[in-house]
Amino acid sequence: MGIYDLIFYLFAAVTVLSAFFVVTTRNIVRAAFFLLFTFFGVAGIYVLLGADFVAIVQLIVYVGGILILLIFGVMITNKITNVDIKTGTIHTLPAAIAVGLFTGIVGAVILNTDWFQVDTKMPASTLSTLGNMLLNEYVLVFELLGILLLVALIGAASMARK
Amino acid sequence: MEVTLVHFLVVSTLLFCLGIYGVVTRKNAIMVLMGIELILNSSNINFIAFSRFGNFGLEGQLFALFVIVLAAAEAAVALAIVLNLYKTFVNVNVDEIDTLRD
Numbered sequence: 252m253g254i255y256d257l258i259f260y261l262f263a264a265v266t267v268l269s270a271f272f273v274v275t276t277r278n279i280v281r282a283a284f285f286l287l288f289t290f291f292g293v294a295g296i297y298v299l300l301g302a303d304f305v306a307i308v309q310l311i312v313y314v315g316g317i318l319i320l321l322i323f324g325v326m327i328t329n330k331i332t333n334v335d336i337k338t339g340t341i342h343t344l345p346a347a348i349a350v351g352l353f354t355g356i357v358g359a360v361i362l363n364t365d366w367f368q369v370d371t372k373m374p375a376s377t378l379s380t381l382g383n384m385l386l387n388e389y390v391l392v393f394e395l396l397g398i399l400l401l402v403a404l405i406g407a408a409s410m411a412r413k
Numbered sequence: 414m415e416v417t418l419v420h421f422l423v424v425s426t427l428l429f430c431l432g433i434y435g436v437v438t439r440k441n442a443i444m445v446l447m448g449i450e451l452i453l454n455s456s457n458i459n460f461i462a463f464s465r466f467g468n469f470g471l472e473g474q475l476f477a478l479f480v481i482v483l484a485a486a487e488a489a490v491a492l493a494i495v496l497n498l499y500k501t502f503v504n505v506n507v508d509e510i511d512t513l514r515d
Contacts, residue, residue: 255416256415256416259416259420263420263424266424266428267424267427267428267431270427270428270431270432270451271431273431273435273447273448273451274431274432274434274435274438274439274447274448274451279441279443279444282444282447283447286447286450286451289428289451289454290454293428293454293457293458296421296424296458297457297458297461297477299416300421300461300462300464300465301465302461302464302465302474302477304474304478305457305461305474305477305478305481308478308481309457309481312481312482312484312485313450313454313481313484316485316488317450317484317485317488320488320489320492321443321446321447321450321488321492323492324443324446324492324495324496325443327496327499328443328495328496328499328504328505338439338440338441338444339440339441339506339508340438340439340440341438341440341508342437342438343438346434346437346438347434349437350430350431350433350434350437351430353430353433354426354427354430357426357429357430358423358426361419361422361423361426362419362423366417366418366419366466367467368417368418368466368467369466369467369468370466371465371466371467371468373465377471377474380470380471381471381474381475381478384470384471384472384475385475385478389475392479396479396482396483399482399483399486400482400485400486403485403486403487403489403490404489406490406493407489407490407492407493408493410490410493410494410496410497411492411493411496411497413497
């Protein structure tokens, strides 16, 4: 077992355990902070898969943007003086059974499938390749995503200001 | 044990199922959003793992970037909706907001 495998197991454990705490803790602020560790673990897994740029984007957008937005939402929708910010739960047992069954089925399918896999040699930096693809073959998607972000920004601002 | 494609797929499956569990069981709308973020992250792990082991260039990483952009847009719009819900109903519990039901 090489150092690569050890680091993978470390990041996988961090990701899955903190994701487990995100969905089981009743305190919303605590869940938000466990979500932070999940995002860091996922970024580590991206690095192990040779996706350095996506890992950085994950850190900047998820940790720096989405998580801050979520915590902001928690703070606004609960009275600040209300110290215990709790969430209720519904249908815990049926959901646990159904999700457990689903996990078992998908896991069995994954473990029993003979996956086609080639150990591709990843380039040291994926940045220039990604940039070239983004502005050549995928330029339409790139522009559409820009328009989508603009629409989402205007829509969110106008909805929140009413 | 050598880490292969299967390991990454198992991690992403666990993340996906935990996300589904969070979406289904939490009452607070922001916790539901956190579950959705977990699901999107698991799909991203799948994209990048297949891009690494599937021998077809960097398309998978590019699609992971697109998913991250969509997640950012979704979080912004969903939070605006949650703020409006809070203004109208004073709480954000998704099981109590059922005024459309007769």
